[in-house]
Amino acid sequence: MLLDDLRPRLLLGPGPSPVAPRILDALGRPTVGHLDPQFLAIMDDVGDGLRHVFGTDHTMTFPVSGTGSAAMEASLANVLEPGDTAIVGVNGVFGGRLAEMARRMGAEVVTVEAEWGRIVEPERMIAILRQHPHARVLAVVLAETSTGVEQPLAEIGAAVAGTETLFVVDAVTAVGGTPVEVDRNRIDIAYAGTQKCLGVPPGLAPVTFSERAMERIRTRTTPCQSWYLDVSLLAGYLGSERKYHHTAPINMVYALHEGLTAIREEGLEARYARHARIGARLQGALVERGFRLFAQEGHRLPQLTSALLPEGREEGPLRARLLEEHGIEVGGGLGSAKGKLWRIGLMGHGATDESVDRLLAAVDDVLGTRGA
Amino acid sequence: MLLDDLRPRLLLGPGPSPVAPRILDALGRPTVGHLDPQFLAIMDDVGDGLRHVFGTDHTMTFPVSGTGSAAMEASLANVLEPGDTAIVGVNGVFGGRLAEMARRMGAEVVTVEAEWGRIVEPERMIAILRQHPHARVLAVVLAETSTGVEQPLAEIGAAVAGTETLFVVDAVTAVGGTPVEVDRNRIDIAYAGTQKCLGVPPGLAPVTFSERAMERIRTRTTPCQSWYLDVSLLAGYLGSERKYHHTAPINMVYALHEGLTAIREEGLEARYARHARIGARLQGALVERGFRLFAQEGHRLPQLTSALLPEGREEGPLRARLLEEHGIEVGGGLGSAKGKLWRIGLMGHGATDESVDRLLAAVDDVLGTRGA
Numbered sequence: 001m002l003l004d005d006l007r008p009r010l011l012l013g014p015g016p017s018p019v020a021p022r023i024l025d026a027l028g029r030p031t032v033g034h035l036d037p038q039f040l041a042i043m044d045d046v047g048d049g050l051r052h053v054f055g056t057d058h059t060m061t062f063p064v065s066g067t068g069s070a071a072m073e074a075s076l077a078n079v080l081e082p083g084d085t086a087i088v089g090v091n092g093v094f095g096g097r098l099a100e101m102a103r104r105m106g107a108e109v110v111t112v113e114a115e116w117g118r119i120v121e122p123e124r125m126i127a128i129l130r131q132h133p134h135a136r137v138l139a140v141v142l143a144e145t146s147t148g149v150e151q152p153l154a155e156i157g158a159a160v161a162g163t164e165t166l167f168v169v170d171a172v173t174a175v176g177g178t179p180v181e182v183d184r185n186r187i188d189i190a191y192a193g194t195q196k197c198l199g200v201p202p203g204l205a206p207v208t209f210s211e212r213a214m215e216r217i218r219t220r221t222t223p224c225q226s227w228y229l230d231v232s233l234l235a236g237y238l239g240s241e242r243k244y245h246h247t248a249p250i251n252m253v254y255a256l257h258e259g260l261t262a263i264r265e266e267g268l269e270a271r272y273a274r275h276a277r278i279g280a281r282l283q284g285a286l287v288e289r290g291f292r293l294f295a296q297e298g299h300r301l302p303q304l305t306s307a308l309l310p311e312g313r314e315e316g317p318l319r320a321r322l323l324e325e326h327g328i329e330v331g332g333g334l335g336s337a338k339g340k341l342w343r344i345g346l347m348g349h350g351a352t353d354e355s356v357d358r359l360l361a362a363v364d365d366v367l368g369t370r371g372a
Numbered sequence: 373m374l375l376d377d378l379r380p381r382l383l384l385g386p387g388p389s390p391v392a393p394r395i396l397d398a399l400g401r402p403t404v405g406h407l408d409p410q411f412l413a414i415m416d417d418v419g420d421g422l423r424h425v426f427g428t429d430h431t432m433t434f435p436v437s438g439t440g441s442a443a444m445e446a447s448l449a450n451v452l453e454p455g456d457t458a459i460v461g462v463n464g465v466f467g468g469r470l471a472e473m474a475r476r477m478g479a480e481v482v483t484v485e486a487e488w489g490r491i492v493e494p495e496r497m498i499a500i501l502r503q504h505p506h507a508r509v510l511a512v513v514l515a516e517t518s519t520g521v522e523q524p525l526a527e528i529g530a531a532v533a534g535t536e537t538l539f540v541v542d543a544v545t546a547v548g549g550t551p552v553e554v555d556r557n558r559i560d561i562a563y564a565g566t567q568k569c570l571g572v573p574p575g576l577a578p579v580t581f582s583e584r585a586m587e588r589i590r591t592r593t594t595p596c597q598s599w600y601l602d603v604s605l606l607a608g609y610l611g612s613e614r615k616y617h618h619t620a621p622i623n624m625v626y627a628l629h630e631g632l633t634a635i636r637e638e639g640l641e642a643r644y645a646r647h648a649r650i651g652a653r654l655q656g657a658l659v660e661r662g663f664r665l666f667a668q669e670g671h672r673l674p675q676l677t678s679a680l681l682p683e684g685r686e687e688g689p690l691r692a693r694l695l696e697e698h699g700i701e702v703g704g705g706l707g708s709a710k711g712k713l714w715r716i717g718l719m720g721h722g723a724t725d726e727s728v729d730r731l732l733a734a735v736d737d738v739l740g741t742r743g744a
Contacts, residue, residue, distance in 0.1 A: 001413035003626055008402040015619060019403045027623060028400035030380040031391045031573045033701045041373035066438045069618040073600045101599045195619055201403045203575055203621030225597050227473045228445045246441040247387060247567055249575030251399060254375055329405045
């Protein structure tokens, strides 16, 4: 395959999202060294920008050199030791992944399951926390990309705050699209991906650790199982010491820098409002066309809509036609939702009326719904 | 810091190396989805290109979504279980890192140490292997980036081949600059980085697993400690199933694709000859100027030269002047070589006479060596 033959797509799946030309330009800037004072200044800016979008003052806020699942692994591996208890809310693929990772780290995992498409009721999480007062971690997924559900955090955060448990939140699909509010929600560790509402290609995964989490890292009795993701080593590079750990993905950091600059220019509140308005518009239009929204009412993410197709329609071939005939990518279902629904992302640079117009016209074409 | 203010550098350190405009162009191509048939075709091409540069037929050859140290971790974590024995040659930073990672995985690590700047004698490695016939892994660093030493592999590979031990080779700085010859050297697992002799920005880490290594992965009794780096899961994405695992760094894969295309166009033998000639030219010129080469004679990498400064010269301030006054980056020493030497990379797109000309002129300026 030649890169010259690459046909652009309108990316309205669960990620990656469309990347603005200014971000692609940034990506192609000349590579400099990872210890170059210029690059260190860029990394410092990126830390500031990430604190802004996470809503936190945490010093230890940086992009992991990997994709979202690497940051998920970093978030757990740095604070869990074998035998520790981890409470994990599971109402979709990514909650399940958190639980699986914690198990591989030797943790005793207590899952709090909820039906896919529904939130995990905060009172259930809190009741389980009360039963495990020495749990090391309580983890939930803020924006469950497999179902489009937004998990309420505030009550859980308040309950965790007075305990010895750390509050870990998967914010991969949230950051830059809907509020995370790390400090207000008393989150200790949150992580994200660049390829969703930040509008940057995949390849980096922002993460933030509270001072409480860092204290836990300092007092663990065994080293972090992962050298690559060990935050105590990364702190040497990110802090005043500037000690070599690994070579950061320089050009990807440029792109993230540009993405965070674009967010500052737009304003975070304006950006949230844009995502909310565009997502609501799409969801209304899909219902009019006979789709059923999969996520629980009142807890629907605007940036990621999961929709069951109108009765009798097979999703796979129709989704392939959207891609092939209209150049629009939407996602299929994962896990137990496979074959049943579409996951439509309106994220970052893709959260526009034009995206919705193009998508609806294409949907009307392939489904033969109301007069294209 | 504004990206517009970024001053380009001539990257002659231990990595990243200079990135050709065609690679930067590729990086900025429109992002498509990681399950888009177009992207899957690109990934297949990348697998072919990596098999070519590694010198292998191994099916399981792909870029890890991280930097070189992530691939190092993947190489060990997939085959080691707690209690396994790992024999590791240590003659610099990266051998030490291999040993440290294996320890964190619960392995019994047997190090075979050699003085920094010297190879680990193959007969010593082989003698230790004979003492540990059930060792799971024997690992060495082919191109030790901290010292500039090239480790001989063939005898070790031949000795390992008849045993139950897997031969793991760090080829981060070798791939694309000097031969790795995975199949000829009977290597089971080798890994690399994109930011050295492949001439691509940092952010991906090629790796290859033999069928013997894959069989070991299939028969392990505990899951790989890392979900993110689990090759048995990645195989589902890379194989015919195309099953979602994580979102690959799409644009970085474009860049790697372009880098591998450039290598095919140049020809691997011509590329090795270019690196050999340019490296030898630099090493001769440095000796003329009173530098002493740190690496053992007969085992010097052409792409990475470690050189002790002329008597009485302090490396730090002179290195800063190269960067600030001449826009040229070279590396300092790591670990026990800190403060003593420079590490000069002539890698990939940077391995040219023009690089050497510019560097020597700058060296003559800051050191006052023979008439600039």
